Amino acid sequence: MLALLGLCTILLLLAVILSKRLSPLVALIVIPVAAALVGGFGLDTGRFVLAGIQNLAGVVGMFVFAILFFGIVSDAGLLDPIIDRILATVGTRPSRIVPGTTLLALLIHLDGSGAVTFLITIPAMLPLYDRVGIDRRILACAASLAAGVNFLPWTGPMIRASAALKLPIPEIFAPLVAVQAVGLAFIFAVSYWLGRREERRLARAPRAAPEAGAAAGTGAASPAGTGAPLPAGTGARTLTEAERALRRPDRFWLNLALTVAVLGTMVLMAEKVPPALMFMLGTALALMINYPSVDAQRQRVDAHAKAAILMASILLAAGVFTGIMQGTGMLKAMAQGAVAFVPPGMATHIPFVLGLVSMPLSLLFDPDSFYFGVLPVVAEVAHQLGVPPLQVAQGALLGQMTTGFPVSPLTPATFLVCGLTGIDLADHQKFTAPLLFAASVVMTFACVALGVFPL
Template sequence: MLALLGIATIAVLLAAILTKRLSPLVALIIVPVAASLLGGFGLQTSKFVIDGIKSLAPVVGMFVFAILYFGTITDAGTLDPIIDRILRAVGTRPTRIVVGTTLLALLIHLDGSGAVCFLVTIPAMLPLYDRLQMDRRVLAAAASMAAGINFLPWTGPMIRASASLHVPISSLFNPLIPIQAIGLVFVFGAAYWLGRREEKRLGLTRADGAIPMPTRELTPEQQALRRPKLFVFNIVLTVLVLGTMVVMGEKVPPALMFMVGLCVALIVNYPDVDMQRKRIEAHARAALMMAGILLAAGVFTGVMQGSGMLKAMAQAAVGFVPQGMASQIPVALGLLSMPLSMLFDPDSFYFGVLPVVAEIASQLGVPAVHVGQAALLGQMTTGFPVSPLTPATFLVVGLCGIDLADHQKFTFPLLFGASIVMTIACVVLGIFPW
C-alpha cells in the first residue's frame, strides 16, 4: 500500500511540475503533505516536514550565501580583467575565438548561473563571430559546453542532489574533481576542433588584423560598483574560500566559508553600510528563490522518507533488478543522465526520480553517493543548455539568433559526448564499481 501511495505521489508531483499546473515550490509542498494525510499519518506529517527541513538547513545556507558572495565580487569587477584579457587574446583566428569563448563562459559560470553566463558571454563574442561570418551555432555550442561541464558545489544540480539524497556536498563533489578536469579537457578539445573546422570552412589560414577586436561596454551603474584596485584581494579571498571548502569540507561547513567570505568581501569592497545593503538586495531575489525551492524539497523528502513510502517503493522495485546488475546502476545512470535532461526538469528529477533510484541501489548494496554522482554527470549539467525544460536554453538560442532545433542538433552530440567521457573516466578511476 505504501509503495503504491509513493508511486502515486511521485507521479502527481512530476505531472504537476512538467505540465506547469503547479510551480515546483507549490508542488513540492502540497503533493507530499496531501499524500501523507491520505496515508493516514495525520499529525505525524508535521514531524516528517520539520525533519526534512532540518536536514537541508546547511545546504540552503551554503547556496544563499554563495549567491550573495559571487554576486558581490562580480559587482566589484573581479572578473573584468580576466574577461578583457581573453577578448584581447582571441584575435581573429576562429580556433582561438572558439577556445576563448569556452574559457570566458567557464569563468563567468563560476557563480553557477547559466543565465548570467550566457548573457555575458554571447553578446561579448557575437560581433566577432558575425564579422568573420562564423557559424553562430558554434558560439552557442562553446558557451553551452563550458557551462554544462561546470558542476561546482554551489550549482543547482549539485545542491539538489545533496538535498534529495542527504549526502554531504563534499562527498559528492570531491571525488568528481578529476572527472571534471577530464571533462574540461574534452570540452576544450571539442572547442579547438570546432574552431579548426570553421577555419577550413571559411578558408582562413591567418588572422586578419583589419577586423576590430570586440569590446565590452559597462553601464555607469556598473562602473560605480567596480573596485579595480581590490582585484588581487578579491581573487585571493575567493581562492581561500573555495580552497578551504574543498580541502576541509568535512571539518568546516561550506555555508560558514561563504558567510565569512561574504562579510569580508562586503566590508572591504563596500565599507558604506548602505552600499552593503544594496548589494545584498541586488542578489537577494535569486538567493530567496532557490532557498524556497530547497526548503520545499525538504518537505517532500522528509515526508517520503519519514512515512516509509520511499523505502517501500525501493523494496518493491528491488525484485526487478538482477543482483548481478546492481553494481552497474551508477554507470547506466551516468550514460542516461544527459538525455534524461530532455524529459525531466531539475526539480522533478532530483527530488522525484533520483531518491527512488538511490533507494533501489541502496537496497542492492550500492551507495547513494555513487547514484548522485552519476546523475551529476549529465542531468541538468551537460544537459541543461539544450533541454527545452530550462529557460537558459531559450536564452542561448535567442541571444545567438538561431533555431532551437538547429542548436539541439548541433550541440547535443557534443554535450552527450562529454557525459559519456566522464562516465567512462569514473569507471577507469574506480569511482564507479564495474
C-alpha cells in the first residue's frame, strides 16, 4: 500500500510539474501533504514536514547568502578587470577567441547562475564574433560548455542533490573536484578545436562586408576573419550609468582577497566551518567594504533578493516533500519493491549508468522533478543493493541539469542563450548538445578511472 501511494505521489508530482499545471513550489507542498493525509498519517504529517525542513536549513542558508555574496562583489566590479583582460588578449584569431569565451563564462559562472553567465558573456563577446565572422552557434556552445561543466557547491543541482538525499555538500563535491578538472580540460580542448576549425573555414571563405555577417548571424566571413586588424575597441564593453555608479575599482584587491578567503575556507575547512557561515560573513564584509551606508546595503540586498528567495522557497518546499516521503516510509517501500527488478550483479553499475544518461535526462525532467522526485527512489534502490547514495548523487550531477541545462527546453536559460545570440533553439541543440553529452561521458569515465565509481 505504501509503495503504491508513494509511486502515485511521485508520478502526480512529475505530471503536474512537467505539464506546468502547478509550479514546483506549490506541487512540492500540496501533493505530499495530501498523500500523507490519504495514507492516514494525520497530525504526524506536521512532524515529518518539520524534520524535512530542519535537515535543509544549512543548505538554504548557504544558497541564499552565496547568491547575495557573488551579486555584491560582481556589482562592485570584481570581474571587470578579468573580462576586459580576456577581451584584450583574444585578439582576432578564433582559436583564441573561443577558448577566451569559455574562460570568461567559467569565471562569471562562479556565482552559480547560468542566466547571469549568459547575460554577461554573450553581449560582451558577440560584437567580436560578428566582426570576425565566427558562427554564433560557437559562441552559444562555448558559453554553454563552461556553465555546464562548472558544477560548484552552491549551484542549483548540487544543492538539490544534497537536499533530496540529505547528504553534506562537501562529501558530494570533494571527490568530484578531479573529475571536474578533467571535464574542464575537455571543454577547453573542444573550444580550441572549434576555434581552429573556424579559422580554417574563414580562411577558405570569400571576403564579405562585416555588416553582412553581423546581421545574418551565420558566421559569414569578414576582412577580420582573414587576419585583417579590427578597429580599436571591438571587444570593449559599455557599462550603463547605474552599473558605473556601483563599481568600486579602488577596492578590487580587497574584494578579491575576500572572495579567495571565503571560497578557500569553504573548500578546505568545510568540515569545521559551515559553508553557510562563510557566505554569511562574506556577504556582511562585502557590504561593509563596498557599500558602507545603510541605504546602499539595503539596495544591494534588494537587487539580488528575488533570486535568493525564489530558490530558498523551492528548497524549503522540497523539505516538505522529502520529509513526508521518508517519514511515512513511502520512499523505503518503493525502493524495496524496485529492488526485485534490479539484478544484484548490476547494482554496482547504477552510478555509472546514471552518469551516462544523466545529461539526456535533462531534456525530459526539470531539475526539481528529477532531484526531488526521481533521484531519491534511485538512491534508495541502490542503497538497498549495497551502493552508497553518495555515488548516485554524483552520477546524477555529471549531467542532469549541469551539462544538460544549457540545451534543455525545460530551463529558461536555454532560451536566453538563443535569444542573446539570435539563433534558433533547434540549431543550438543540434550544435551544442552532442558536445555537452560528450563532456558528461568523459567525466563519467573519469569517475571510474579516479575511483569515484566502482568498476
